[in-house]
Amino acid sequence: MELNLDISTYTKFENLDASIEQCDQVETPPETENLSGSFTSLRLDGQVQVLPPVRNINEQQYRHLLPTWSKRDEFLTTVSQHSTTAVISEPGSDRSTQFPQYILEQMRAERRPCKIIFSQPHRLVAFALAERVSMERGEALGNTVGYQMPLESSYGLSVALTYCTNAILMKTLMNRHPDYFLQVTHIFVDDIQDEDKFLLRCLKSLHHHHGSLKIVLMGYKSHVERAQFFFDDIGEVHVPGRQGGLKPLYLAEILKEISLPFGCDDHYDPGQINYELIAKLIDLIFHGNRGTTLVILPSYEEIVACRESLIKMITFDLNHLQFVTLHSNMSIHEYQNARKSIRDMFQVILAESFVESGCVALDIVYVIDCGREVRRVYNNATRTTDFNCGWITREQSNQRAAIGNNQLCFHLCAEECLDLAAEYDGPPLHEICLQASNLQCEFYNVSEYFAFTFRNAVPDLIRLGAMNKRGKITPLGRMLAQFPCEPRLAKMLCYGVVLKCLDPVLSIVAFLFYKNPFQDQALEREGLDVVLGMAGNHLSDHLVLLRMFQQWQNRKAKHTTCNSNNFVNWHIVEVVHQFRTQFLSQLRGLGFVTTYGDNAIKEVNVNSSNWALIKTALAAGYTGRIMTSEQEIKYGKYSALTANAVSNLGRQVCVIYEKLDNNKVDVASVVTPITVALVDHSVRMKPLTASRSCDDVLHAFSNIIHFSYLFREVIAKKICSPFLKLNNFEARILQYGCKIISDEEVEVFGNGPSCVGTVPKSFSNLIPKSAVQLVMAPPFRATEERASVYFVIKPPSLEVIPRTATSSNWRFAPKTEKRMFPHFRNGRDVILFFTADKFDYFQGIAQLTETNNGDVTQPCRILWLSSVRVSFDLIKQQKIRNSFNDHKLVCNAEDGDEVEFWCAQKFRALFYN
Numbered sequence: 001m002e003l004n005l006d007i008s009t010y011t012k013f014e015n016l017d018a019s020i021e022q023c024d025q026v027e028t029p030p031e032t033e034n035l036s037g038s039f040t041s042l043r044l045d046g047q048v049q050v051l052p053p054v055r056n057i058n059e060q061q062y063r064h065l066l067p068t069w070s071k072r073d074e075f076l077t078t079v080s081q082h083s084t085t086a087v088i089s090e091p092g093s094d095r096s097t098q099f100p101q102y103i104l105e106q107m108r109a110e111r112r113p114c115k116i117i118f119s120q121p122h123r124l125v126a127f128a129l130a131e132r133v134s135m136e137r138g139e140a141l142g143n144t145v146g147y148q149m150p151l152e153s154s155y156g157l158s159v160a161l162t163y164c165t166n167a168i169l170m171k172t173l174m175n176r177h178p179d180y181f182l183q184v185t186h187i188f189v190d191d192i193q194d195e196d197k198f199l200l201r202c203l204k205s206l207h208h209h210h211g212s213l214k215i216v217l218m219g220y221k222s223h224v225e226r227a228q229f230f231f232d233d234i235g236e237v238h239v240p241g242r243q244g245g246l247k248p249l250y251l252a253e254i255l256k257e258i259s260l261p262f263g264c265d266d267h268y269d270p271g272q273i274n275y276e277l278i279a280k281l282i283d284l285i286f287h288g289n290r291g292t293t294l295v296i297l298p299s300y301e302e303i304v305a306c307r308e309s310l311i312k313m314i315t316f317d318l319n320h321l322q323f324v325t326l327h328s329n330m331s332i333h334e335y336q337n338a339r340k341s342i343r344d345m346f347q348v349i350l351a352e353s354f355v356e357s358g359c360v361a362l363d364i365v366y367v368i369d370c371g372r373e374v375r376r377v378y379n380n381a382t383r384t385t386d387f388n389c390g391w392i393t394r395e396q397s398n399q400r401a402a403i404g405n406n407q408l409c410f411h412l413c414a415e416e417c418l419d420l421a422a423e424y425d426g427p428p429l430h431e432i433c434l435q436a437s438n439l440q441c442e443f444y445n446v447s448e449y450f451a452f453t454f455r456n457a458v459p460d461l462i463r464l465g466a467m468n469k470r471g472k473i474t475p476l477g478r479m480l481a482q483f484p485c486e487p488r489l490a491k492m493l494c495y496g497v498v499l500k501c502l503d504p505v506l507s508i509v510a511f512l513f514y515k516n517p518f519q520d521q522a523l524e525r526e527g528l529d530v531v532l533g534m535a536g537n538h539l540s541d542h543l544v545l546l547r548m549f550q551q552w553q554n555r556k557a558k559h560t561t562c563n564s565n566n567f568v569n570w571h572i573v574e575v576v577h578q579f580r581t582q583f584l585s586q587l588r589g590l591g592f593v594t595t596y597g598d599n600a601i602k603e604v605n606v607n608s609s610n611w612a613l614i615k616t617a618l619a620a621g622y623t624g625r626i627m628t629s630e631q632e633i634k635y636g637k638y639s640a641l642t643a644n645a646v647s648n649l650g651r652q653v654c655v656i657y658e659k660l661d662n663n664k665v666d667v668a669s670v671v672t673p674i675t676v677a678l679v680d681h682s683v684r685m686k687p688l689t690a691s692r693s694c695d696d697v698l699h700a701f702s703n704i705i706h707f708s709y710l711f712r713e714v715i716a717k718k719i720c721s722p723f724l725k726l727n728n729f730e731a732r733i734l735q736y737g738c739k740i741i742s743d744e745e746v747e748v749f750g751n752g753p754s755c756v757g758t759v760p761k762s763f764s765n766l767i768p769k770s771a772v773q774l775v776m777a778p779p780f781r782a783t784e785e786r787a788s789v790y791f792v793i794k795p796p797s798l799e800v801i802p803r804t805a806t807s808s809n810w811r812f813a814p815k816t817e818k819r820m821f822p823h824f825r826n827g828r829d830v831i832l833f834f835t836a837d838k839f840d841y842f843q844g845i846a847q848l849t850e851t852n853n854g855d856v857t858q859p860c861r862i863l864w865l866s867s868v869r870v871s872f873d874l875i876k877q878q879k880i881r882n883s884f885n886d887h888k889l890v891c892n893a894e895d896g897d898e899v900e901f902w903c904a905q906k907f908r909a910l911f912y913n
Contacts, residue, residue, distance in 0.1 A: 001628060002686045003673040004652045008747065010700040012740055013707060042148055042164055042172040043155055043866075044115065044183055051108040051160055055138030063136065067240045068098040075099060075237050076106055079186075079214055082235035083207060086228055087218040090241030091395075092402035095218055096120070096190050096357070097132050100161050103186055104144070107160075116161045118188040119169045119199075122354040123149050127332050130154070130163040140849055142863055150589065152332050154829070156847070156863045166199060167484070173202045174481065178209035185214060191357060192219035192227045200230040207231075220395040241398075247408050248401050250415045258284065273297065273370050274412065275306055279313035281368055281410055282348060286316050291365025291407075292347045296355060296400055298372040298389050300327040300578065301571040303350045310348075326351035329578040333827065353392075356400045369400045371413030387515055394418040463623040463682045464488060465716065475720040482590055484582070485513050488621035493583060494719045495617035495679070497592045497599070499738065500607040504546050504756050505617045510580040511545040512658060516667065517572040518638050535640030538611070538753050540669035542618060544640055549573060550758055588902055591722040595902050596883045599722060608757030612745035613738055615656070615671045620679040620715075622656040627665070628673075629653045636666040646670060649748065672744040678708045678737055711737040723879070788829040790904035791820055794895035798836040801843050805867070808849075809859035816896035817860075821851050832862065833899065833907070835891070842870040842891075845911045866911040880907050 054060060063069060067090075079085050089095045100118055107114040120126040130147035137144060146159040149168055166189070172180070187203065189196065200217075207213050217227050228234050258280045278295060285293055297303050303325055311318065322345040324338050349355075349364075353373040373392050392400075397418050401409035461467040466477030466487050473481075476491075483490035489509050496505030511517070518531075534547040552573040587593045593601055607613050619626070627633055629652055635641045646653065654676045658667035676683055685704060714730045726734065745752065793816070795801065804810050812820070824830050830848035835841065850861035872891040881887045883900045890899060890907055899907065 001626065001682075002684045003628070003654070003677055004686050005673055005677070005704070006651060009674050009740075009744060010704070012743070013700045013703040041175055042117065042162065042168060043153075044180060051104055051114075052139075052144060053108070054105075054136075060136075063098065063101075066098060067093045068095055071237055071239050072098075072102050076102055078235035078237050079103070079216065083211070083213075083233045084215045084217065084228075084231040084235070086224045086234055086236045087216060087239060088221045088224050088236060089218065089239035091399040092241040093239045095239055096129050097136065099216065099218070100186075100188060101133060101136070104161060107185075114160055114185045115183045116186045116188065117169065117184055118161060118163045118190065119166050120163065120190045120357070121166050121193065121196075122191075122328065122357055123165050124326075124328065124330070124332070124335050125354055125357040126163040126165055127152075127335070130161075133161065133163075140863075142847065142849070142865075150586075154847075156865055157867070166196065170199055170202070171482075173199075173206065178206055181206060181210060181213070184210075185212070186216065187213065188216045188218065190218045192217050192223045196227070197230070200227055204230050220393075220399075222395070241402060248397075248411060249408065250411045251413055252415075254281070254410055254412070273302060273306070273372065275309035276313060277412060278306065278368055278370075279310050282310065283315055285366055286320075286346055289365075290346055292349065292363055293366040293368065294349045294351060294355065294364045294403060295368045295370075296351055296353055297370055298353060299374045299387075299575065300329070300352060301569070301575045302370075303327060303352065304571045304574055307350055320346050322347045324349045326355060327578075328352050328354050329582060336827070353396075356396060356403065364403055365407055367400060367403055367409040369397065369409060369411045369413075371397065371411055371417060391417045460624050461487065463680070464491060464621070465623075465681065465712070466491075476716050479590070479720055483586055485509075488623075489513055490621075492617050492621035493587060494592065495620040495715065496614075497587065497604050497722075498715050498718045498734070499613045499617055500604050501610060501613045501617060501757070502587075502593070502601075502604045503608050504614050506580050506583055507549040507576075508542050508545050508614075508618065510576045510583060511549070512667070513579050513583075514576050515572060516545075516638075517548060517569050517576070531638050531640050536753060538749065539641050539645060540615070541638075541640050541667045542615070542669045543611070543753055543756070545667070546756060549576065550755070552577075589905060591906065595900055596881065596887055597879075598725065605757065607738070609752075609755075610738075610742060611752030611756055612672075612675070612742045614756065615669055615745075616675050616679060616741055618669065619654075619656050619671050619675055622658075623680045623682060625657050625660075626676055626680065626683075627655045627657070629655065629670075634664045635668065636661075636664050639666070639668060641665075641668050641670065651748065653748065670749070672741070672748050674704075674744050675741050677704065678711050678741065681709075681712060707733075707737070788831055788901070788904075789820075789823045790831045790833065790899040790901070790908075791816070792890070792893040792895065792897045792899060793832045793834050794893075795834065795836050798839060798843070801834060801836065804862065805864055808861055808863065810846075810862045811859050813895060814856060817851075817854075817856075819896055819898065820848065821854075824848055824851055831865075831904070831908070833890070833904075840872045840891075842911075844868065845908065868911045870907075870910045874910060875907070878906070878910070 068075075075085070075087070087095055087099065096118070100116055103114065103116060118126075118129070120129065126149065127147050130141060130145050134141045134143070134145045139145065141147070142154040142156045143158055145161045145163070146155040147153060147163040148155055149165050155162065169187075189199070189203070192200075203215055207215060215231070217224055217231075219227075254277070258277065282293060285291070295306065297306055307323055307325070310323075314321070324347060326335065326338060326349060330338070371392055372389050373396070374387050374389050377388055391413065397411060401411075458467065458471065461477065462469060464477075464480075464487055465474060466480050467473055477487065479494070480487040480490040483493070489512060492505055492509050493502075496502040496509075531541075531544055534544045535541070536543075548568060552570055555570075584593065591599070593599055593604060595601075597603070629646050629649070633643065633646070633655060635643070641655070646655070649670075652673060653670050654673055655665065655668050655670055656676075657665035657669075659665070677685055685701070710733050714726065714733050717730070718724065718726060718734075793810075793812070820830050832846045832848060834843045834846065836843060844864060844867040846862040846864045848860060849863045852858040852860050872889075875889055875891045880890050880903060882890050882893065882897070882903050884898050885893060890903065893899070
């Protein structure tokens with residue numbers, strides 16, 4: 001693509017000689033700092049010599065009644081004789097909690113050490129399984145059994161069984177040498193899916209490095225059989241499901257019992273969830289054999305819509321009803337609170353499809369299954385990822401019917417629909433390719449197997465700057481790989497931080513990650529008027545998305561209802577807010593956003609009202625999705641752009657777009673050519689032919705090329721090292737580039753839209769008031785209460801620390817107890833950083849597990865998490881300052897000082913790197 005720059009643009013670059021001569025002052029972007037620690041990688045430090053005995057004898061008797069018990073000996077024999085074991089189980093077998101325990105029990109009987117990793121697709125399921133196994137063993141989480149996931153973990157040096165997510169296992173494989181797994185004896189991969197092929201291939205490569213490693217694959221028959229293709233020496237174990245009087249009812253049988261009023265003009269869409277039918281079933285259950293009812297819905301968007309509909313449709317007294325909402329983005333602390341039932345209340349649990357893996361309570365009596373689930377698929381035609389709602393498989397249907405001890409399962413679909421489930425296309429090629437390249441550069445040889453899959457993704461990653469032309473990942477690409485989204489969206493977020501316009505970019509990227517909230521209505525003219533009203537004359541669909549988010553915030557802050565008029569599905573916006581919060585947490589964890597300093601939330605938003613820079617951040621991720629106004633462009637149905645409006649600008653401009661579908665661009669914005677020139681290294685600029693000196697033109701042309709390179713290098717350097725402070729020259733380059741972009745925007749489009757940088761409202765609870773008691777994780781919270789608190793402990797001498805490591809007893813100063821114990825009683829994890837007085841390093845990190853109940857003569861119990869030494873010099877080098885202590889360095893803390901959360905996260909990572 002060639003850009004025609006205006007004469008006024010060239011003029012701005014004629015006097016940059018001094019800057020160009022100093023291009024050597026821009027240092028090469030350093031390698032990505034290892035900020036992962038407990039954030040994106042598994043901790044495997046510590047080794048269990050002898051496992052402790054099981055304390056909960058009553059639970060052991062219950063375990064003997066489970067279907068897996070009859071297969072215990074067969075499973076252990078198969079694991080010992082084969083390098084890989086495939087466990088094919090029926091629903092309700094309790095395989096995820098029992099088979100890892102059989103390994104632990106065998107290792108204890110043989111007095112052999114073991115370290116087991118149990119990987120699960122869903123975060124909350126991994127936690128629930130770890131919690132269940134710990135309860136069965138009669139131990140606290142973090143002793144023998146722990147869990148690990150980004151920003152949330154419970155892990156001690158004595159942990160032998162770690163439950164984690166597939167994502168964090170994949171990140172560990174990406175970032176660690178195979179020798180890092182030397183201590184691991186077994187790896188379980190639960191709920192095998194078709195999209196896990198890449199993970200399985202990496203595990204096979206890991207097995208080549210460590211021949212003694214045992215791999216166990218568990219899941220449905222069809223998925224496990226396809227996964228066996230990746231391994232050679234495989235043994236199989238077939239496990240029956242739970243036997244009982246379960247009675248599934250499908251739609252035809254349900255409609256015989258429940259009559260729904262349909263008019264002659266009504267159209268029944270089997271793909272739409274019928275909330276009226278759900279309400280009638282709940283009425284029927286309430287007036288009959290009342291019991292806890294689980295309603296499985298495909299997404300949080302549907303959960304919100306269903307809850308609002310049920311409040312209006314249910315006929316009995318709502319004061320007897322307790323709604324519990326379970327969704328995949330809630331924190332573990334919120335999940336624990338949501339599971340606490342209220343006595344004498346009829347409990348209805350509205351949950352996403354992840355509960356089919358068995359992380360809800362065992363007292364479920366009825367299940368209402370909508371028969372749908374949301375899948376994230378890659379669209380090759382539009383080169384985007386979409387969230388599509390489709391039918392579940394028959395195996396999933398059976399799994400949902402077997403949840404808990406339910407007596408009756410209502411399937412709100414025809415039985416024939418279960419055979420219509422489409423094959424899942426797997427994760428986006430761009431994400432796979434980025435991960436694979438990272439592995440290829442490091443330790444694993446998987447590129448040959450996936451070469452055909454990667455071929456189409458490589459050019460886009462090269463244009464994005466995530467990969468060089470030799471196929472090696474760049475420092476920028478290594479950082480983008482840390483985000484849970486496509487690299488192009490991650491690059492937008494990073495540019496939003498560096499250009500200091502983060503908040504609006506966060507909101508827009510969250511929409512792009514999920515879906516467009518516009519509903520497909522018949523009255524197209526009226527819907528277009530709504531779009532044009534939000535966009536004004538600024539020719540930007542991204543501005544419309546931002547306005548919708550701001551409008552939703554204002555309505556929630558005023559506790560007014562967001563109805564579905566104006567052709568907008570406001571329930572989608574609620575889900576978008578969840579993703580927005582998730583992205584912000586990721587940015588905080590990687591160090592892009594801090595509590596204080598240059599990266600404080602206020603500092604990274606000083607340009608949030610500058611619409612030109614917001615579009616620049618978006619354009620940085622749209623490399624390869626840019627067209628010029630000279631090309632013939634057709635726009636989508638609900639677009640604020642029209643061909644006439646763009647051509648009336650009278651000069652060449654560029655159009656950035658989200659996707660190209662049926663030769664029409666969707667979600668597009670108009671930007672200036674210099675914006676594209678500064679962020680996209682793949683574009684070419686056409687030299688100006690004008691009535692000016694040829695030398696002047698060539699000089700300015702050369703300056704533009706050099707300056708655009710410098711501008712990108714400075715931003716890449718800042719992205720790769722978020723904590724690094726730019727030197728004066730680099731800061732001037734960044735400042736001048738922003739000025740040029742802003743000036744060009746005003747010259748071409750006039751003044752930008754107002755109020756785009758409005759700070760998101762901080763609200764704690766925006767759930768509409770009603771007669772129904774709601775127990776849920778409110779998705780509207782801009783600031784979330786942390787589940788962990790951190791304190792510095794300074795013992796008078798070093799000798800007491802080794803004694804504590806063996807006894808786990810510790811006596812705190814009375815003033816320290818007063819600060820810590822209230823947090824412990826409120827259910828928060830209390831994490832302790834130890835540094836003996838008059839020493840220049842921290843000796844380790846521990847967790848408070850039991851208080852002395854106020855009796856100062858008795859010690860408290862602690863669990864040591866790491867004994868790695870962290871020197872004061874390293875803390876000074878990293879500039880880890882505690883905002884709770886006048887921004888002093890953490891090493892200058894006194895005994896009992898609390899450490900601010902995000903400062904503690906960065907500090908804590910040093911103990912695990």
